[in-house]
Amino acid sequence: MAEKAGESGGRIKPDVLVVGAGIAGMQAALEVADAEHHVYLVEKSPTVGGRMLQLDKTFPTLDCASCIGTPKMSQVGSNRFINLMTYSEVDEISGHVGDFKVKIRKKARFVDEHKCTGCGVCQEKCPWRADSEWNLGLGKRKAIYTPFAQAVPNIPVIDKNVCAFLQTGKCRACEKFCPAGAIDFNQTDTIVEVEVGAIIVTTGFDLLDPTPMIQYGYGKFENVFTSLEVERLISSTGPTEGHVVLKDGSTPKGVAIIHCVGSRDENYHEYCSRVCCMYGLKHAHLIKEKTGADVYQMYIDMRCFGKGYEEFYKRISEEDVHFIRGKVAQVTDIAITDEEKDRLVVVCEDTLLGTLIRVPVDMVVLSIAMEPRTDADQIAKIFGLKQDKDGFFEEEHYKLDPMSTGTEGIFLAGCCQGPKDIPDTVAQAIGAAAKALALVARGEIGTRAEAEAVAVGGN
Numbered sequence: 001m002a003e004k005a006g007e008s009g010g011r012i013k014p015d016v017l018v019v020g021a022g023i024a025g026m027q028a029a030l031e032v033a034d035a036e037h038h039v040y041l042v043e044k045s046p047t048v049g050g051r052m053l054q055l056d057k058t059f060p061t062l063d064c065a066s067c068i069g070t071p072k073m074s075q076v077g078s079n080r081f082i083n084l085m086t087y088s089e090v091d092e093i094s095g096h097v098g099d100f101k102v103k104i105r106k107k108a109r110f111v112d113e114h115k116c117t118g119c120g121v122c123q124e125k126c127p128w129r130a131d132s133e134w135n136l137g138l139g140k141r142k143a144i145y146t147p148f149a150q151a152v153p154n155i156p157v158i159d160k161n162v163c164a165f166l167q168t169g170k171c172r173a174c175e176k177f178c179p180a181g182a183i184d185f186n187q188t189d190t191i192v193e194v195e196v197g198a199i200i201v202t203t204g205f206d207l208l209d210p211t212p213m214i215q216y217g218y219g220k221f222e223n224v225f226t227s228l229e230v231e232r233l234i235s236s237t238g239p240t241e242g243h244v245v246l247k248d249g250s251t252p253k254g255v256a257i258i259h260c261v262g263s264r265d266e267n268y269h270e271y272c273s274r275v276c277c278m279y280g281l282k283h284a285h286l287i288k289e290k291t292g293a294d295v296y297q298m299y300i301d302m303r304c305f306g307k308g309y310e311e312f313y314k315r316i317s318e319e320d321v322h323f324i325r326g327k328v329a330q331v332t333d334i335a336i337t338d339e340e341k342d343r344l345v346v347v348c349e350d351t352l353l354g355t356l357i358r359v360p361v362d363m364v365v366l367s368i369a370m371e372p373r374t375d376a377d378q379i380a381k382i383f384g385l386k387q388d389k390d391g392f393f394e395e396e397h398y399k400l401d402p403m404s405t406g407t408e409g410i411f412l413a414g415c416c417q418g419p420k421d422i423p424d425t426v427a428q429a430i431g432a433a434a435k436a437l438a439l440v441a442r443g444e445i446g447t448r449a450e451a452e453a454v455a456v457g458g459n
């Protein structure tokens, strides 16, 4: 955890650390690099990109997420001012504003980054498979893998829990076939120590697991999906190559999209996740386009607050999508009419009609809440951050200083601070980068007394 600034002041380290390389982290790193300050961009997973790269198209413009995201990925991969450290995590920080000492753990990839050419032969030859995290378990990957084709860097990692050689001492197929001799089973985690003047935390969000909400039947009925799973089904790079299909491979004729699953719900999260109404509309449009199914939106009320959002709502309303205002009571497979036989039935109170209705469909999509990451407490401890009552990292002042934190020199951007869409994430990332640059560009930190005089006197 960071200490308070020293009494005597001193030189400010010119480099900046950005933690997390989703859209927030990539944007912040590029802004700092544009000002010719060096950035250490630390990403936990084997590739940059974050959740945005798992999306298909993005509301309200429906431009494809990878078309706008992959250029940023390659820019952070090739920018000479960015030292990209994927498959890495911050273990410890010490020091204070202007002079943080950071220990970064580079996890063993078991692949020599300098020798690997990214040819992919190792992945072809590897006989061992596991669920793909990238496709949320809807598809498989190998024991040696890159999460997806456009991953940056294009260097695979070996999953030591799945690799037969690392588990039993037998196999080495990847090593045998690698033309570059890049497989290195002797690799171990290494600790890299860096010194930076400012830190930007952009560790993003997790999604609520709806399994305990038994009324929705997730995990019980195979054709109940989460919203992010549906993004992967819709995506041409996903496990079904963009075909929205049921588990038996057939095309759904009716699809229900249930809003506010775990958001605006006192039993789970009181807050609104801010993006679900909009991505629910997006899913309605894309599912209809791909399947021609009847699509139903079960919503509490529609929250379409951003630029172009209300217009998007109007556009989808005119696309023959059924809007049912009401809270869903249950998803069941118990049929009481012929039409419901062998289908899922969404039982819902229609609050406009004031009656309980039953809607037979083949697929249910749960618009699940955005949550703080499961390890948010641990990250808060390492960086000395406060968390709000919901567990997101707390900003210094919600309205007037939403990028600063209670620890001087440490800034926030993106969904680690609270649920938000891509435009707000990018805006906050640019703001956080500006804050970090304003600090490191000063070159010298005065004594605490001087700093306080500047802060109070404003000159």
Ligand SMILES: Cc1cc2nc3c(=O)[nH]c(=O)nc-3n(C[C@H](O)[C@H](O)[C@H](O)COP(=O)(O)OP(=O)(O)OC[C@H]3O[C@@H](n4cnc5c(N)ncnc54)[C@H](O)[C@@H]3O)c2cc1C
Binding pocket: 019, 020, 021, 022, 023, 024, 025, 042, 043, 044, 045, 048, 049, 050, 051, 052, 055, 057, 058, 059, 060, 088, 089, 090, 202, 203, 204, 205, 207, 227, 228, 231, 275, 279, 282, 373, 379, 413, 414, 415, 416, 420, 421, 422, 423, 425
């Ligand atoms: C189903 C769904 C559909 C959506 N559709 C849209 C849409 O159409 N339009 C729109 O505007 N918004 C949409 N959004 C919202 C959008 O996904 C977010 O606004 C955006 O992804 C937030 O980016 P982020 O960088 O803050 O977080 P993330 O994308 O979560 O990125 C965080 C990164 O930090 C890394 N990380 C985490 N912990 C650590 C650590 N300790 N050390 C190092 N790295 C770490 C993660 O691996 C990840 O790469 C959608 C969201 C969902 C759930």
